[in-house]
Amino acid sequence: MSGTAPSPKRQKTAPPKKKQVPLAKDADIVLKKVRELKAAMAKPSYKKGPSVAAALVGGAPDAPLPKDQVMEVKNMSNPDVQEKMEKFALDIAKQVIEGRGFTFAVPSRAASNQHYDKSLDRIVLGNNQSSRNFVNVSQARKTAITTRVMQLIHTILGKGIHITKRDLFYTDVKLFVDQSESDGVLDDVATMAGCTRSNLNVVASDKGLVVGRVQFLEDGDSIDCTRMGVGGKAIPPYIDKITDITSDAEFILLVEKDAVYMRLAEDRFYHRYPCIIITAKGQPDVATRMFLTRLKAELGIPVMGLFDSDPYGLKIMSVYMQGSKNMSYDSANLTTSDIKWLGIRPSDLDRYDLPEQCRLDMTKEDIKTGELMLQEPFVKNNPLWVEELTTMMETKQKAEIQALSSFGFQYISTDYLPRKLREGDWV
Amino acid sequence: MSGTAPSPKRQKTAPPKKKQVPLAKDADIVLKKVRELKAAMAKPSYKKGPSVAAALVGGAPDAPLPKDQVMEVKNMSNPDVQEKMEKFALDIAKQVIEGRGFTFAVPSRAASNQHYDKSLDRIVLGNNQSSRNFVNVSQARKTAITTRVMQLIHTILGKGIHITKRDLFYTDVKLFVDQSESDGVLDDVATMAGCTRSNLNVVASDKGLVVGRVQFLEDGDSIDCTRMGVGGKAIPPYIDKITDITSDAEFILLVEKDAVYMRLAEDRFYHRYPCIIITAKGQPDVATRMFLTRLKAELGIPVMGLFDSDPYGLKIMSVYMQGSKNMSYDSANLTTSDIKWLGIRPSDLDRYDLPEQCRLDMTKEDIKTGELMLQEPFVKNNPLWVEELTTMMETKQKAEIQALSSFGFQYISTDYLPRKLREGDWV
Structure with a gap:
């Protein structure tokens, strides 16, 4: 067989030295906020806020079922x-x-x-x-x-x-x-x-990506997501092949949109604010949801969500949090109930002075979906969500995360996110 | 800042030793076939077969333009x-x-x-x-x-x-x-x-995946696609960040479907038959097309296509080969004109005795698309494609690559592909 073994086309270059990128200047404030949240979450007295799961089966919880x-x-x-x-x-x-x-x-x-x-x-x-x-x-x-x-x-x-x-x-x-x-x-x-x-x-299919401060073994291969270039690592459809997860991240940034993931990955946001960045490119697949749930369970760090400010963004976030009814028998492995809504929230549009031309008028379909969601117990039960959604319905305006580009292409990673995190501005 | 630096959650495990997987038993026959093809392609006398590009602008080539x-x-x-x-x-x-x-x-x-x-x-x-x-x-x-x-x-x-x-x-x-x-x-x-x-x-967005025998630097990070687990590496939208490509692969396997990519990646097909496996999950994006074109140009190895046997599969293959008219000013960087059609070809349905129940009836829409494609110069100019497409239109049957699962889930990687490659059965 030796005669048929393929010969290398070129000598492999020596692996480059590990980059030593210092944390951001305001990282200590951010980390303090995030650690406070983490500590609060660890206390038995911690209230997650009204459950979205409760609402799914219609408002008030049933009497607890015997085990x-x-x-x-x-x-x-x-x-x-x-x-x-x-x-x-x-x-x-x-x-x-x-x-x-x-x-x-x-x-x-x-x-x-x-x-x-x-x-x-x-x-x-x-x-x-x-x-x-x-x-x-x-x-x-x-x-x-x-x-x-x-x-x-x-x-x-x-x-x-x-x-x-x-x-x-x-x-x-x-x-x-x-x-x-x-x-x-x-x-x-x-x-x-x-x-x-x-x-x-x-399995169904995979479409999730991950980049940032997490390492694991995948089918025996050692994967370091801080060294995955700007494209990141594909989240495998076979989550059971992932073992030995280690991380020095302090939070997980869950991103709805591919484009925002790409921005943060290229800026290597995770170097300056120690985090793991995940996206499922829109509607999440089972593998990405399981991966998120496992990271949250094994690392015990908060999850921050970054979604479009429109009814559809809210819907996608709810799938991560409450999952689908059909898969309720496996909700433990698929849902991450405690995701903090970091942005873009309808109240951000004014607070961050988003220019008029970046606010889009809601379509009839959007307004209809928004009205239906306001009736949904899972929104009704959460005063902060009702407030945000009401703002959206009153202004009849929506905004994509990319609208932040109007302040500069890197505004999201240099200003918006750091400010949000410093101020602990999540609901 | 030292007080705020995140502390590792767990010691990183030692990287596992590199797996030494021997080539398949019939790899010498396959490599002989592939190398013959590569040698033939390198000769000035090599005919690629009728050009698809010629057809795009309407059949006969114009008189060559002065430079x-x-x-x-x-x-x-x-x-x-x-x-x-x-x-x-x-x-x-x-x-x-x-x-x-x-x-x-x-x-x-x-x-x-x-x-x-x-x-x-x-x-x-x-x-x-x-x-x-x-x-x-x-x-x-x-x-x-x-x-x-x-x-x-x-x-x-x-x-x-x-x-x-x-x-x-x-x-x-x-x-x-x-x-x-x-x-x-x-x-x-x-x-x-x-x-x-x-x-x-x-850039637009990224959706391509790559796994197998190729290594490169991505924004300075050393990426080895033989050690990317079962999920593989996301092809970055910024192809210019990829440098120092090295490989000992003898061919590139271009796969239409995500699911087939997943099968071949889990089976680590590239260990037994030295190749690089790429998918864009359906309709290809610009980044995947550029990546393929660069691999082909830098490594000079043949590209084998694995697509559904239906008019849509043919259409997707044509995008890799001829690209879109709109981007014709950059066709050099986006197209890979010489892709060998490995499978599933309409003639495979009988040659591989695909069970009746795995052959799907073409819909009216399929038949219409097929008829239109038979009229297209780019198909007309290629006798082997006309033959295959005529077979499809006569039998009015189509088949997805996954139909091969009816012979066993791993049939594609243990039997179908090895036989195709051994016999040099590509057009």
């Missing part, structure tokens, strides 16, 4: 999930041998089974179950799909590989017919096994 | 572009002082000015120019926009930073009104200065 009535999935190891699949198969065989046909008990993910648990401050599933019976004509097909998905999951877990939902669909198009069928059953199988959907090694 | 009648931009250094902007300003001042108002001569990017140069095998712009006169009422606004954009470009070049098109728009919303106005003028300014649009330091 044995809560259906909540756990992170499980690959062999444990495999064993679960084998148990399902054995159980099917037993039922068939006993002449009972076969039936799956599937945890119900219906709205009526979603409860807000105040102590956990999350939506949890109750233990209602529905049955899926192969000998029932109306359920036979779905039962077959469920069984086939279990078999496929068992195969990929055995190989230790990950696949996409689309790959899964394509292994048996004839049976699944439509991808939504196999996608839906995936969530069923996860709740049945009591594991997260990611534990099934089936 | 002094070709308007082609060059990669220019930051100070050189700054100097150009200063010259424009001086020229304006001179005209105004002389009482002539002021006028810009702008290279025409109209279709009538696009010529196919056979020796270059690219579309080039002729030296037709239009004038933009500030004292002409109908041209005053556009002239003002042009001047303002020049001023802003001069500013960002002076700071040595990059901005997005959206940022540029937001610096003067009142003047630009619509982003398409400032975007369009950017191309004008680039052609006027004779530099690429990227030289203006204005």
Whole structure:
């Protein structure tokens, strides 16, 4: 084989020396503010503000469910999930041998089974179950799909590989017919096994980026996100391949827009204000949400959100915070309930004297969405959000984060963000 | 400041030793095929097959333009572009002082000015120019926009930073009104200065990923794409920050779909078959196209394309190969004319016995697009493409790359691609 080994095109240059960039001059004020927030968050008396999760299931929290009535999935190891699949198969065989046909008990993910648990401050599933019976004509097909998905999951877990939902669909198009069928059953199988959907090694796609003060191992490769150039590192769809997370960051900056991420990455904002910068480029995918949740859990540092000042920006922020109802069985791994809204808030438009020409008129669609959001319990319950959203609705003006460019292209990293952080101006 | 310096949360683990993964057993056959192709490509007698560029301007090539009648931009250094902007300003001042108002001569990017140069095998712009006169009422606004954009470009070049098109728009919303106005003028300014649009330091956004056997410096950070875990490295929007590219890859695998990239990255396909794997996740952005063009130019290795077998996949491949008409003044930096179509080709459906249920019926829209493409000179000129597309239109079947999952999730990396490469089955 030696004759066929490719020869290097050119000698690799020696790795450049690590840059030593000092913190910003006002970093001590910023760090004091951020550390105060962190200390406050660590106290049992800390109030996060009204929960967004509570609102999702309709305002007032239900009476807390007894622990044995809560259906909540756990992170499980690959062999444990495999064993679960084998148990399902054995159980099917037993039922068939006993002449009972076969039936799956599937945890119900219906709205009526979603409860807000105040102590956990999350939506949890109750233990209602529905049955899926192969000998029932109306359920036979779905039962077959469920069984086939279990078999496929068992195969990929055995190989230790990950696949996409689309790959899964394509292994048996004839049976699944439509991808939504196999996608839906995936969530069923996860709740049945009591594991997260990611534990099934089936992923959607990745679109998140990370740059800044965090290091980790990814599938054994050592990744240092302070040395990822100006483009940063792609957040992998397989979060379980990330281990050994270390960081000297004091906060996480969660950015809605790609363009803002690019600005902060090029300016290497994280050198001057020790942070980790993350974006999912708009609507967040599961991998980015999980990555954020893990960083928050492992590092215990505050998360600051930077979103457009419009109803859509608010919606995206709410997905990071409360997640989607459909994935409520795994809310623990997907949501970061305590994100501080740093900017751009509707009140910023006047406070930062945003020029008239950078304020955009809200469209009819925007106004409609804004009005609907004002009715939503999850906004209603949060006085500061109501205040901000009311300002937006009264002025009928919205603004993108990039509108700050009117003060200079680097204004956001040299003035806006440092001032916000120094003043602790988050809600 | 020492009191405020963040303290590491945890000791960084020692970097793991470099994995030594041997090449695949059949790698010698594959490398022989690929090297033969590379050697053939290096010969002056090498025929790339009918040019797609020729077709873009309508079939037969024009008589070659004399060199002094070709308007082609060059990669220019930051100070050189700054100097150009200063010259424009001086020229304006001179005209105004002389009482002539002021006028810009702008290279025409109209279709009538696009010529196919056979020796270059690219579309080039002729030296037709239009004038933009500030004292002409109908041209005053556009002239003002042009001047303002020049001023802003001069500013960002002076700071040595990059901005997005959206940022540029937001610096003067009142003047630009619509982003398409400032975007369009950017191309004008680039052609006027004779530099690429990227030289203006204005970028769109990044969405490309790269993994595999390539190393480079990105803004001084040493990046090794064989050690980027399973997610890979984000291709930065600022390609000029990439320097010192080295590689021991023998070919580049250009992948349409994110999901296929993820499969190959997790399988670390590049260890067994020495290659670089790139995706732009669908329709390619400028940064990914530039990155591919640079890799091809600097490394001189063949590019293999892996696309869906449908009219849309063909369209995406054509963007990598021929680019967009609008950017024809910079076709040299954006197009990779010689991409080999590896798969999935319509003829693969039968040759690889793709199960019936994985073949999708073409929609009316697909059939219409396919019919239109068969009329396009750029397809017509290429007999092998006509053959493939005719097969598609006759069977009225399409297939996504993921359809290969029906043979097993890793079939693409263990069987399909190795066989294709061993047999030199590309067109």
